[in-house]
Amino acid sequence: MKPILAGKSILIVEDYPAMRKAIRDMLYILEADTIVEADNGVNAINAMTKTSFDIVLCDYNLGNGKNGQQVLEEARYRKLIGQHCIFIIVAAEQTASMVLGAMDSKPDEYLTKPFNAQQLFARIERNLRRKQFLQGIEKEIERGNLFQAIQDCEQLLAANDQKMRTHLLKKRAELATLVGDFETGRQVYQQILQERDLPWARLGLGIIEYQQGNFDTAIAIFEALLQDNPLFLEGYDWLSKTYETQDKLQDMQQVLNQAVDLSPQSILRQKKLAETADKNGNLAIAEKAYKAAVTLGKHSVHKSCGDFTNLAKLYAKTNDSEHALKVLKEMRHEYLNNPEAELRATTLEVELHKKAGNEQLADDCLKKMLTLSQQLGNEVPKDLQLDIARSCFLQNQPERAEEILNGLIKTHIDDDGFLNDIRRMQSGIGLENHSEALIQSTKRELVAINNKGVTLYKQGRYGEAMALFEKAMSVMPDNKTIIINMLKITLHDLKNADHDQQKLLRAQKLFKKARQVGIDKQKLGILQMEFSNLLRKNKLEAKA
Template identity: 75%
Template sequence: MKPILAGKSILIVEDYPTMRKAIRNMLYTLDADLITEADNGENALLAMSKTNFDVVLCDYNLGPGKNGQQVLEEARQQKLIGYHCVFIIIASEQSASMVLGAMDSKPDEYLAKPFNAQQLFVRLERNLSRKALLNTIEKEVERGNLAQAIQQCDKLLAGNHKKVRTHLLKMRAELATLVGDFDTGRRIYTEILRERDLPWARLGLGVIQFQAGDFAGAAAYFEELLHVHPMFLEGYDWLSKVYEAEDKLHEVQEVVNQAVDLSPQSILRQKKLAETADKIGNVEVAEKAYKAAVSLGKNSIYKSCSDFTNLAKLYARTHAEDDALKTLALMRKEFREDPEAELRATTLEAELHQNSGNSEQAGLCLQKALLLHQQLGGNTPKDLQLDIARGCFLQDKAGQAEAILGGLIKTHIDDDQFLDDVRRMQSSVGMANHSEDLIQNTKRALVATNNKGVSLYKQGKFKEAMALFEQAIASMPDNKTIIINMLKITLHDLKANGIDEEKLLRAQALFKKARQIQIDRHKLGNLQMEFSNLLRQYHEGAKI
């Protein structure tokens, strides 16, 4: 076996000392010389925060605390591992749910115990070679240089890289879809399927239909995918997205429930199942899923105080006040000194006291909640602001409720799902259609602002157009439509009137804002591609 690990930094994460020693000895036979060990998930993350590892060999079951899947999820979320890092999950248990859960987090490999040095060598050599070759593409994608990523991908596809050809084709098809080049994406996925029935290629065709707005066509692809490959979890996620876009919440619940049955350790799907079941009034399913999310969150990067309060709110609606209060007490214990958790608890306590007829205590809790909301400034999550507005309506503080609601509607006027949440909230306090005029007027005002801004730009009044949008953003800071239009105008100005440093910085700031407010990356893909090309032209011009 050739020396593939000399000079590579390696982390072994294993709670049993004898197994750590066995793996270490295997690595020594492969010429490894830089080995670090961790006996649990927390120590593994600490080690990763200090060293940029080339290889992580992580056991799935690590005893009390985080498991291997949670370590990988947190390492990615916190950017503790780079593109070059090969992350292998090792496990002895082979139950379908555990394997699916481990693979759901997309490690580079899944290695079953027992294994020998030869088997480990094969996995490491394959992944280190692939990572080294594809690393440049991954870096360009992360930087937003999609034109360079596509160019590099095409260059590698033209070369003789048979071992990674399928990986390259997958990346090229995904990049094509991301930038709106649906014809290229379809062509690549179709060619792949002619050679071999790979579930991700079927998925890719469905994603293209979804991004093109053909929900019926997308659903057909995803349904057929799951018929042929019922264990392919991403298919359930995308099919649920289709149904959600069509406002078919019962179908969403059914599909997510199927995925949860296959992989019950997925906290994000449990959250989705709970929220969907809650919206359609399926109390039994919602309670079970909220409890699962709370339990799974104990050692997860996706742990959230909202899971506790959502469960408590469900108890409150079903007149199980004692269970609601116990859940809030547990949340305060888990999230000590967390202002958002305290605000969530206090807001719900106001409603619980109101329901029990204790108006004085309800008033004090609401007053405290409003003060905490003020202290959080613009950091209060939108769902929590909606709860506070609901509390104000219940205590006949309509003025304060309207102020909160008005800001929410203006900021999230292009989020139809959230507007439906607003409508549901108002129906729950006996005020159905109360904000419909405000919603429709705000939508009309947004359309008028966009039309006026585009018109000003077409007249050559770039500064006036941008000033108009900047003014709109001041009152609607998280409005996705305005940010996208500002990006379009900025990029058009760069192409039509020349590139300079100030304009490039403005575009970069807008892309950063777009990511912060979580604009769908597919909506940004084509714009990012344009900007990537402009950046390349600018840097090439600077070299001349």
């Protein structure tokens, strides 16, 4: 065996000392020289915050606390592991739900116990070769230099390395889709499928149809994919996402339910199922999923105090105040001295006390709620703001409720899903179509601003166009359409500016804001590619 591990930093995460020693001895046989050990998930995360590991061997079942899937999720979420790192989940159990759960988090490898040094070597070597081969492309993607990543991909494809060809084609198709070059992406995926029926290539075709707004075609592709590959979990996620775009919540719930049955350890999928079933009025399914999200959240980076209050709100809907208050008590214990958790609990208590006929307690909670909300300011999540508006309506504070709704509608006017949440909230308290006039007038206002800005832009009056959108952004700070338009103008300005550092920083700030508000990766990808081209051109000119 070749000495492939010399100089590589390796982390072993295993709760059994004897097994840790066995893996360590195998690694020494493979000439590893830098090995760190962790006996649980928390210690593994701590180790990764201190060291950038090349290889992580993580057992799935780590006893009490985080499991291997949750360790990988947190490491990725917190960017504790880079693209170069090989993450291998190791497991002894072979139940379908556990295997699917482990694979759901997309480790580089899944290794079944028992295994020997030769098997471990083969897995590590295969992934090292792949990672090293794609290293240049991945680095350019991390830098946001998508143009160079595509160029590097094309050069490697021209070299015709047959062992790496499929990996390269997959990366090339993904990059094409990311930058909005859908025709190239479609051609590459179809080329792959002519040679071999690979589920991820069929998924890629469906994603392209989704991105182009061909939702019925996308649904047909995803449904056919799942019929032939019923364990392919990404297919369920994209099918449910497409149904959500069309506001087909019953179909969405059915698809999510199937995915959760296959992989019940996915907290994000459990949250989505709970919210969808709740909106559909399927309270038994919603309760089960909310409970699962709360349980999984104890050791997950995706834990949220909102999971507790969503479950408590469900009990409030069924007039089960006892269980609702019990859940809020548990949340306060779990999130001690957390302002958001306290605000969520107090907001729901307004309604609970009102239902119980305790008007004084309801008023006291309302005052506390408004004080906490003012203290948190812009940090109050939009779903919680909507709950606060609901409580204000219930306690005869319509002016405050209208003020909150006005801000929510203006900020999220291009988020149809959230606008439907506003409509559902108002219908639930007997205010059907209450904000419809404001929603429609705000949409018209946004269209008018957008049209005026585009007209100014086309007339070459870039400063006036930018000033218009900046003024609009002060009123609608998270509006995706405005952010995209400001990015377009900034990039156009950069084309005609000689190394304008201020405009470069403005573009970077807008890209960061766009990612924060959840603008579609494909929309951003096109602009990111343009930006990387500008940066590349500036570097070349600077060298000249």
